Amino acid sequence: MTCKSSFVYSKNLLNYHFYADHPFNQIRVRLTKELLKSMNQLHEHSIMNPRMATDEELALFHDRTYIEAVKLASKGELPSSKQADFGLNTDDTPVFEGMHDAAALIVGGTLEAIDAVLQNKVSHALNLSGGLHHGFKRKASGFCVYNDAAVGIQYIREKYNMNVLYIDTDAHHGDGVQWAFYEDPHVCTLSIHETGRYLFPGTGYVNERGITKGYGYSFNIPLDAFTQDESFISIYENAFREIIDFFKPDVLITQNGADAHFLDPLTHLNSSMKIYEQIPLLAHQLAHEYCEGRWIALGGGGYDLWRVVPRAWAQIWKVMNDNQPFTGKLPNDWLLKWQKEAPVTLPTYWHDLEEDIPVIPRKEEIMEKNNQMLEHALSYIKTQRNLK
Amino acid sequence: MLVEKIMKKNVITLSSTATVLEALQLLQEHRIRHIPIIDKEKHVIGIVSDRDVRVASPSILDKQANQQVLKKEIREIMSTPVVTIHPLDFVEDIAKIFYEETFACLPVVREGKLVGIVTEKDMLYTLIQLTGTHMPSSHIELKVPHEPGNLASILAVFGKRKLNITSLLIYPDHEDSNYKIVVIRVQTIHPLPVVKDLQTNGFEVIWPKPLQGAEE
Known part of the structure; x- marks a missing residue:
């Protein structure tokens, strides 16, 4: 199977940059792109330039006052008394020059990806700079200024009138996107994340199911810390299959945060690279089964910039194109070039070595708890099915 | 934190001469579990819970049951006297009442008149806010x-x-x-x-x- 796909890239996407040591760093997108090039799996004709999202497009989801505030902040003209209101100039989202343009370009990249797929130019498209799922209507949060996923989904609703299934496998709850469509029965969201008991943002309980007409179209599966591969993959497969069969979407959007890995400094799910092979494989398969292939994949979190994210994200592109994850050794030229820059030793293989993966003693207990969450999350579908 | 900060001000009430059927409908329509019973001056003279009403209603499994009971007046089944609280009471003290007693709802009364209601659910919501989650x-x-x-x-x-x-x-x-x-x-x-x-x-x-x- 080979699928025609587009890869959104421009060096300007790297302008979304807070400061040198900030954990969110779009060098990840460049590292991934170069890794794919080294593997000879990314060709110039597949690369698509992002465009700048217009204010009208941003306003599909964001408040005009917020957009204006971001613009002012980008020029250093937003008074500090107003910054906190909009979540700007905090430790997470410090203001930087050109922030509006950088953030709007990411949104435009997602919109381009959506247009390419929904106008049947390609089957799938990937915008790794996107997936900024914490952005709120009028507030920056969790490293996210504009929420490209929320803007993109609303864009699909208004321009193409399609039903959208959004699957979020970032280790953090996809709160911004969930709340954006909490009342909308045409947008179904599933977020699988580390429990918010400890981790940011704290929301994403299994009983957050949507309200009014949107009731039953928000799904959340909070997983225990130290969940690891086996339980994660089994929950992901079960939930994804049940929900897509229940909702029968026209188009699939996935948010592919790569921060559930055991090397990630911010989270504790402790997965290995295995989940980053399985996540796109199933998304790809189900996109063809239910959506005539229409699948837009976005990036997201991922804070081990060197060892985890490039490998994880390269697999999405590989699977998107020929349904076969990379195996074996990483390309030498890429390793040689980037080992000089990296503060850590780069891995040699696409997979993680067995001896590097931490051993977690409470495995059975954690699996049982996660399965219970899955049951809870899917209980609404089961009652609906029984009613029929 | 004071009760007036967490109480619901829009209280669904009935008069003591309303029927059991009216109470049943009101409970279902508003998805609530308690109805304070008040007189013309808004004095709380009793309270009915969903359990009081259900105990008084005929079994839904018994098709021949006498539906007449639903026409009885609510004062026949209401609980009285009612434990009430004041808007300036402390939420922490109310939590103790809920913990020690077997009921889950407290009418809030100022100068003898009903001004609000606090349920166990409101208490739990307050707790969620305290935890910041x-x-x-x-x-x-x-x-x-x-x-x-x-x-x-x-x-x-x-x-x-x-x-x-x-x-x-x-x-x-x-x-x-x-x-x-x-x-x-x-x-x-x-x-x-x-x-x-x-x-x-x-x-x-x-x-x-x-x-x-x-x-x-």
């Missing part, structure tokens, strides 16, 4: 010697990093009464720098814990 934030947990000044030093560390705290809770440490567990929810996706600062300042951080913590 309804706002985007990360959880940091410390084990701190139970001595003066420690909390001030901890909070100074957060202040230096300009981190906004959404909630702060102090629990007893059940394993060692010389210590307290301090739980802070802070508005950041990236708590590691402040965790490092706390450790540098000599505080014992229980969460987030390093990976080897999993192998305990």
Whole structure:
């Protein structure tokens, strides 16, 4: 199977940059792109330039006052008394020059990806700079200024009138996107994340199911810390299959945060690279089964910039194109070039070595708890099915 | 926190001459579990719960049952006298009433007149807010010697990093009464720098814990 796909890239996407040591760093997108090039799996004709999202497009989801505030902040003209209101100039989202343009370009990249797929130019498209799922209507949060996923989904609703299934496998709850469509029965969201008991943002309980007409179209599966591969993959497969069969979407959007890995400094799910092979494989398969292939994949979190994210994200592109994850050794030229820059030793293989993966003693207990969450999350579908 | 801050002001009520059927319908329509019964001057003269009404209703399994009971007046089944509270009571005191008694709803009365209602559910919602988990934030947990000044030093560390705290809770440490567990929810996706600062300042951080913590 080979699928025609587009890869959104421009060096300007790297302008979304807070400061040198900030954990969110779009060098990840460049590292991934170069890794794919080294593997000879990314060709110039597949690369698509992002465009700048217009204010009208941003306003599909964001408040005009917020957009204006971001613009002012980008020029250093937003008074500090107003910054906190909009979540700007905090430790997470410090203001930087050109922030509006950088953030709007990411949104435009997602919109381009959506247009390419929904106008049947390609089957799938990937915008790794996107997936900024914490952005709120009028507030920056969790490293996210504009929420490209929320803007993109609303864009699909208004321009193409399609039903959208959004699957979020970032280790953090996809709160911004969930709340954006909490009342909308045409947008179904599933977020699988580390429990918010400890981790940011704290929301994403299994009983957050949507309200009014949107009731039953928000799904959340909070997983225990130290969940690891086996339980994660089994929950992901079960939930994804049940929900897509229940909702029968026209188009699939996935948010592919790569921060559930055991090397990630911010989270504790402790997965290995295995989940980053399985996540796109199933998304790809189900996109063809239910959506005539229409699948837009976005990036997201991922804070081990060197060892985890490039490998994880390269697999999405590989699977998107020929349904076969990379195996074996990483390309030498890429390793040689980037080992000089990296503060850590780069891995040699696409997979993680067995001896590097931490051993977690409470495995059975954690699996049982996660399965219970899955049951809870899917209980609404089961009652609906029984009613029929 | 005062009761007037958490009470619902829009109270669904009935008069004592309303029928059991009216009460049943009202409970279902508004998805509530309690109806204060008031007189013309808004004095609370009784209260009915969904359980009172159900006990009084004929079984839904018994098709021949006498439906006449539904026409009876509510005063025949209402509970009286009613425990009421004042808008200026403390929420903490109300929690004790709920814990000790078997009912789950308290009408709020000012100058003899009904002005609001507080249920166990409202109490729990208040608790959720106290824990700060309804706002985007990360959880940091410390084990701190139970001595003066420690909390001030901890909070100074957060202040230096300009981190906004959404909630702060102090629990007893059940394993060692010389210590307290301090739980802070802070508005950041990236708590590691402040965790490092706390450790540098000599505080014992229980969460987030390093990976080897999993192998305990």
